[in-house]
Amino acid sequence: MPLAPVLARIDADLDLSINRLLELLRIPSISTDPTYKDDCQKAADWLVKDLNSLGAIASKRETPGHPMVIGQIIPPGYEKKPHILFYGHYDVQPVDPLELWNRDPFDPVVEVTEKGKVIRGRGSSDDKGQLMTFVEACRAWKSVHGELPCRITFFFEGEEESGSPSLIPFMKENKDEITADIALICDTSLFDSRVPSITTMLRGLLGEEITIKGPDKDLHSGMYGGASINPVRVLARILASLHDENGRITVPDFYNGVPKLPANIKKQWEALNFDHHAFLKGVDLNTLAGERGYTALEMLWSQPTCEINGIQGGYTGDGFKTVLPSIATAKISFRLVGQQDPFEIRENLRGMIENMLPPDCSASFKHHGASGGIAMSTDAAEFEAARKALSDEWPDEAAFIGCGGSIPIAGLFQGIIGLDPILIGFGKDDDQLHSPNEKYDVESFHKGTRSWARVLNNLSQN
Amino acid sequence: MPLAPVLARIDADLDLSINRLLELLRIPSISTDPTYKDDCQKAADWLVKDLNSLGAIASKRETPGHPMVIGQIIPPGYEKKPHILFYGHYDVQPVDPLELWNRDPFDPVVEVTEKGKVIRGRGSSDDKGQLMTFVEACRAWKSVHGELPCRITFFFEGEEESGSPSLIPFMKENKDEITADIALICDTSLFDSRVPSITTMLRGLLGEEITIKGPDKDLHSGMYGGASINPVRVLARILASLHDENGRITVPDFYNGVPKLPANIKKQWEALNFDHHAFLKGVDLNTLAGERGYTALEMLWSQPTCEINGIQGGYTGDGFKTVLPSIATAKISFRLVGQQDPFEIRENLRGMIENMLPPDCSASFKHHGASGGIAMSTDAAEFEAARKALSDEWPDEAAFIGCGGSIPIAGLFQGIIGLDPILIGFGKDDDQLHSPNEKYDVESFHKGTRSWARVLNNLSQN
Numbered sequence: 001m002p003l004a005p006v007l008a009r010i011d012a013d014l015d016l017s018i019n020r021l022l023e024l025l026r027i028p029s030i031s032t033d034p035t036y037k038d039d040c041q042k043a044a045d046w047l048v049k050d051l052n053s054l055g056a057i058a059s060k061r062e063t064p065g066h067p068m069v070i071g072q073i074i075p076p077g078y079e080k081k082p083h084i085l086f087y088g089h090y091d092v093q094p095v096d097p098l099e100l101w102n103r104d105p106f107d108p109v110v111e112v113t114e115k116g117k118v119i120r121g122r123g124s125s126d127d128k129g130q131l132m133t134f135v136e137a138c139r140a141w142k143s144v145h146g147e148l149p150c151r152i153t154f155f156f157e158g159e160e161e162s163g164s165p166s167l168i169p170f171m172k173e174n175k176d177e178i179t180a181d182i183a184l185i186c187d188t189s190l191f192d193s194r195v196p197s198i199t200t201m202l203r204g205l206l207g208e209e210i211t212i213k214g215p216d217k218d219l220h221s222g223m224y225g226g227a228s229i230n231p232v233r234v235l236a237r238i239l240a241s242l243h244d245e246n247g248r249i250t251v252p253d254f255y256n257g258v259p260k261l262p263a264n265i266k267k268q269w270e271a272l273n274f275d276h277h278a279f280l281k282g283v284d285l286n287t288l289a290g291e292r293g294y295t296a297l298e299m300l301w302s303q304p305t306c307e308i309n310g311i312q313g314g315y316t317g318d319g320f321k322t323v324l325p326s327i328a329t330a331k332i333s334f335r336l337v338g339q340q341d342p343f344e345i346r347e348n349l350r351g352m353i354e355n356m357l358p359p360d361c362s363a364s365f366k367h368h369g370a371s372g373g374i375a376m377s378t379d380a381a382e383f384e385a386a387r388k389a390l391s392d393e394w395p396d397e398a399a400f401i402g403c404g405g406s407i408p409i410a411g412l413f414q415g416i417i418g419l420d421p422i423l424i425g426f427g428k429d430d431d432q433l434h435s436p437n438e439k440y441d442v443e444s445f446h447k448g449t450r451s452w453a454r455v456l457n458n459l460s461q462n
Numbered sequence: 463m464p465l466a467p468v469l470a471r472i473d474a475d476l477d478l479s480i481n482r483l484l485e486l487l488r489i490p491s492i493s494t495d496p497t498y499k500d501d502c503q504k505a506a507d508w509l510v511k512d513l514n515s516l517g518a519i520a521s522k523r524e525t526p527g528h529p530m531v532i533g534q535i536i537p538p539g540y541e542k543k544p545h546i547l548f549y550g551h552y553d554v555q556p557v558d559p560l561e562l563w564n565r566d567p568f569d570p571v572v573e574v575t576e577k578g579k580v581i582r583g584r585g586s587s588d589d590k591g592q593l594m595t596f597v598e599a600c601r602a603w604k605s606v607h608g609e610l611p612c613r614i615t616f617f618f619e620g621e622e623e624s625g626s627p628s629l630i631p632f633m634k635e636n637k638d639e640i641t642a643d644i645a646l647i648c649d650t651s652l653f654d655s656r657v658p659s660i661t662t663m664l665r666g667l668l669g670e671e672i673t674i675k676g677p678d679k680d681l682h683s684g685m686y687g688g689a690s691i692n693p694v695r696v697l698a699r700i701l702a703s704l705h706d707e708n709g710r711i712t713v714p715d716f717y718n719g720v721p722k723l724p725a726n727i728k729k730q731w732e733a734l735n736f737d738h739h740a741f742l743k744g745v746d747l748n749t750l751a752g753e754r755g756y757t758a759l760e761m762l763w764s765q766p767t768c769e770i771n772g773i774q775g776g777y778t779g780d781g782f783k784t785v786l787p788s789i790a791t792a793k794i795s796f797r798l799v800g801q802q803d804p805f806e807i808r809e810n811l812r813g814m815i816e817n818m819l820p821p822d823c824s825a826s827f828k829h830h831g832a833s834g835g836i837a838m839s840t841d842a843a844e845f846e847a848a849r850k851a852l853s854d855e856w857p858d859e860a861a862f863i864g865c866g867g868s869i870p871i872a873g874l875f876q877g878i879i880g881l882d883p884i885l886i887g888f889g890k891d892d893d894q895l896h897s898p899n900e901k902y903d904v905e906s907f908h909k910g911t912r913s914w915a916r917v918l919n920n921l922s923q924n
Contacts, residue, residue, distance in 0.1 A: 207784075215745040215746055215747055216745055217745065221769045221771060221797070222667075222866040224762075224866070225767040225795075225866060226761040226765055226766075226866065229749070229751040230770055232770040232773050233701065233705070235773075237698075239694070239702075240695075240698045240701075280690065283678055283690065285677055285691060285822045286821060287691070289820065290688045290689050291688075300686075300687075307687045307692055308694040308776065309776050309784060309786070310775065311694050311774065311778070312775075313770070313774075314773060315772040315793065316774040316791075316793075320671070320793055321771060322667065322769075322795055322867075324769055324771070328773065329778070335688065358751065360742075368782035404687060405685060406684060
């Protein structure tokens with residue numbers, strides 16, 4: 001089945017495709033706010049109907065929270081064609097502060113801007129617009145050839161923006177149905193407007209809250225200052241010791257399991273010519289502050305970090321209070337890579353802190369989640385096939401990139417259904433995800449749809 | 463004029479004296495709360511009337527805030543007798559949380575407790591009860607001998623618990639009237655129930671708020687973590703560097719002007735056999751945490767300190783947020799002694815911090831007050847005379863002691879009227895100053911009154 005007419009159909013039907021997306025965007029499916037519970041149902045119903053319209057057997061699956069949508073297109077005789085699982089989410093972020101929006105977030109529109117046409121509205125990029133690129137690609141295949149080039153299972157979630165409480169039980173209970181040969185996820189961004197990407201490395205996350213306790217109550221710093229231990233001072237000493245003078249993290253055995261970046265990936269990243277000055281300039285910074293000896297992309301994607309996310313102790317209101325605090329607390333997090341073991345690191349961190357405590361101080365710890373880093377086996381043929389498809393669509397060659405953050409669904413695909421998901425997305429840095437005036441470039445939507453048509457084509461030829 | 467009958471009169475009239483104090487305690491003169499403005503006037507009126515009753519020429523002096531009370535007893539022919547200025551304050555602290563009081567804070571009573579009789583009520587110790595010990599001593603002298611042994615100026619303030627906004631202008635405008643040969647202040651405590659004391663060293667206070675700024679907004683620690691500077695980490699490093707491994711403060715030239723403790727004072731302090739284990743045990747601590755090589759009393763009274771009073775940065779609510787904060791703030795204070803110059807220290811601190819800033823970080827500072835340490839010239843004869851008087855009244859010899867905190871009026875006496883005030887008081891550690899169920903031991907009141915009778919006697923013989 002030739003690809004060219006499928007791409008032509010996508011071009012011809014672009015306005016119709018956008019209109020379908022606008023319909024979906026009009027449903028305010030904010031998952032975290034119970035006010036919008038019925039709207040989440042409506043969005044799921046809309047998707048079921050839309051999948052049915054392109055020949056899928058689709059249904060809404062209730063969960064204790066918002067429903068999942070599962071759809072399948074598995075024509076008879078397709079047993080030997082690859083079975084592809086596609087994941088996206090139909091729920092969206094809340095819209096506050098509403099006054100910062102230039103229009104009703106749920107009255108989406110195509111706007112002409114200086115940088116080109118954009119689809120403006122909550123969820124346009126995250127993730128309804130991205131999800132629909134894949135659906136529209138499938139529709140074009142069906143429309144031109146009457147069939148898809150492969151077997152497809154659609155898997156849409158409605159709780160991604162509210163912590164995915166139903167996701168793991170649902171995936172475990174419906175493991176057979178969602179098991180496939182290849183998994184695709186569309187919830188990431190382009191590297192830049194010329195360079196498409198497949199995200200193949202994601203950092204894990206370990207969150208710890210440390211509370212140092214000294215005296216049994218806040219003391220008067222005149223009466224006790226100089227003789228009594230100050231837990232903020234102890235905490236400052238601990239936090240200051242977490243990095244050495246080169247920015248290297250000092251938790252014992254922390255770097256166990258940190259892999260050397262493969263030469264081919266390192267080369268690809270260098271070829272991206274990432275402008276870290278521009279990246280930092282965007283937040284009023286100039287200087288790379290990570291461990292010496294690494295490039296910016298390595299610091300962000302392939303090296304682990306230790307960050308203090310919050311600290312509090314003593315009097316923090318207006319003015320001054322000469323208090324000697326009883327406790328001090330910090331929230332710290334580690335981004336982890338490769339085979340770093342979050343639980344081992346947690347124990348080593350706790351031990352290191354206990355060892356630094358002076359007399360009269362105790363430390364208590366609260367755990368805030370642990371997940372290891374994720375790296376896909378990019379040697380698998382489907383990764384290269386997908387990369388080739390993207391490179392054919394966009395001006396520059398596609399890159400395997402890393403992601404400083406974590407995308408939990410990626411780990412679940414590995415853990416529950418045993419697949420390294422291929423993370424492809426067409427978002428841009430200025431899409432205003434989770435913020436007022438979210439948008440999705442019409443180019444992202446159009447070329448994204450064309451990209452998926454190409455990816456389905458390439459993956460079906462393996 | 464013999465002392466013995468004066469002491470006998472104090473003993474005989476104790477109940478009458480207590481009743482007068484209870485009358486004053488019934489007036490809720492909370493200076494910080496405008497609701498009680500009229501009550502502050504009433505308390506001042508009560509004192510004017512009471513001073514008149516013992517032959518003083520007394521009057522209420524309006525200020526922009528609550529009134530002062532000035533009273534004088536300067537009989538004809540007394541030009542050569544010493545002129546003594548006495549300071550106390552009639553305003554009291556607020557009473558919240560009211561539910562923690564065992565009785566109405568302004569319905570005072572003499573209670574019999576396991577430890578002896580106490581006068582319970584707001585202001586009983588701080589400072590109405592203390593103030594009245596001096597008034598009652600004068601009354602006994604007048605009553606027995608028809609005259610006092612010296613010239614007296616009473617100076618009562620009504621804004622001590624609300625920052626004394628009118629004090630400096632009033633003292634400057636009425637300098638001639640309040641100028642005297644000797645100044646007495648009654649707003650401090652006994653060293654312990656056997657050992658009376660004269661507080662001759664007070665630490666000064668320098669308060670600084672430091673804000674470290676990194677990126678121009680809070681960042682996502684996944685997107686930026688590892689490449690961007692984290693101001694909490696920078697602040698932790700700065701705070702951790704303020705003390706060396708021996709607890710010595712590292713601000714450049716910080717110890718300039720810290721005097722060596724005079725041998726006689728050191729000896730007196732050693733003789734106090736201060737039980738620092740019991741002191742620390744009271745707040746669930748065991749180990750002295752100050753600079754090595756000093757005793758507990760030196761750490762508390764004669765050595766400077768640097769304490770972190772508060773710290774805040776990033777996300778400090780429940781749970782976890784993977785934010786890389788834009789700013790971090792700490793409030794720190796220094797207790798100063800001897801000739802340490804608070805403004806020089808402030809500049810050196812700021813310079814030290816500026817020097818520690820990595821690229822992309824800026825520091826801003828907010829000043830929260832500066833006062834130097836105070837030390838009285840205890841060589842002056844009146845100090846020894848007063849100490850002797852106290853030693854005669856109490857079981858053990860009186861000591862010249864230090865005070866970890868600051869008493870601003872003491873500095874004003876030095877600065878405005880050129881006198882080293884003699885700080886004598888009879889409060890106890892368990893008086894619950896500023897707290898619910900404030901009390902003053904009847905013994906403090908009784909022996910306090912007798913002490914002042916003796917002090918007046920001794921000071922008049924110089």
